[in-house]
Ligand SMILES: Cc1ncc(C[n+]2csc(CCOP(=O)(O)OP(=O)(O)O)c2C)c(N)n1
């Protein structure tokens with residue numbers, strides 16, 4: 182035979198909870214009522230602390246901020262499937278899961294204030310500093326995943342990236358390396374439709390990011406990223422796969438960035454109102470709310486009470502943030518190397534001379 186099929190890959194997409202709050206019972210993950218409520222609470226904490234950050238930035242109390250609004254199901258669903266001992270290797274839009282995994286909210290706010298001390302985490306909280314160069318963190322996640330494999334450790338590394346990052350060379354190098362060496366790395370891609378002002382269809386001619394993973398021999402799937410039940414279930418499968426030593430996995434969450442790229446952006450200049458409105462109807466928090474209310478597990482009163490306690494927590498974190506000693510100007514060079522190279526030593530001297 183002259184022509185043979187040599188690649189049988191296909192991309193599977195998992196959806197469980199629709200926008201009316203109805204679930205596909207045969208795909209339901211085996212979660213107890215309290216665990217379902219915990220997923221809702223986790224998303225609400227993310228939404229409320231995100232809104233607070235936007236407000237703080239408007240008041241000049243944070244320098245800039247990248248909102249995670251609309252992506253809460255991705256981050257709450259994954260957090261519920263990970264062990265606290267696993268490692269997060271984030272970019273700049275992962276602060277919601279960072280907090281869910283134990284990074285203090287004050288630290289996340291500190292980072293957006295430009296304060297490097299936000300990267301110093303409590304003992305046992307395993308999270309690398311968020312990487313700003315798009316895609317670079319996936320290589321770091323590979324390195325960690327390789328180390329865990331070589332040391333026979335049970336931990337896994339989660340490398341986060343957006344759809345835009347999948348057009349960077351780093352993404353491809355990381356996946357190829359992971360496929361070849363079988364690193365204990367989960368590639369968690371939040372495809373929110375946009376890389377600042379570039380829509381997904383102008384970013385790539387591929388229909389999905391997941392199929393790029395398959396091309397590198399990395400098991401990959403796609404999930405409705407606004408469906409916390411589907412994200413949880415797919416994340417659990419992906420995490421179990423990596424943890425059991427079967428090698429890397431790529432999970433692509435289809436979601437939407439509801440806000441500006443950061444507070445330095447104006448998305449109304451390049452996005453249609455209709456598109457944003459369409460995605461508002463697919464809101465991850467709303468659909469979980471509808472489902473829980475229909476099961477008698479949630480109510481307006483419950484939400485009001487919970488939101489009240491979250492607001493208190495947020496306020497105490499802001500207070501802690503704003504009562505920190507002022508940061509030193511040398512912080513910008515002090516935490517990158519254990520031994521400073523000569524040019525940074527010079528820079529440090531200069532900073533000290535010019536004063537804080
Ligand atoms: C190497 C590099 N190129 C460009 C930028 C500027 N930049 C910051 S975020 C971004 C888009 C990222 O899009 P995506 O990966 O989809 O993540 P999202 O912001 O949507 O979460 C760009 C181009 C950068 N930080 N690093």
Ligand SMILES: [Mg+2]
Nearest residue numbers: 343344375376
């Ligand atoms: Mg994006």
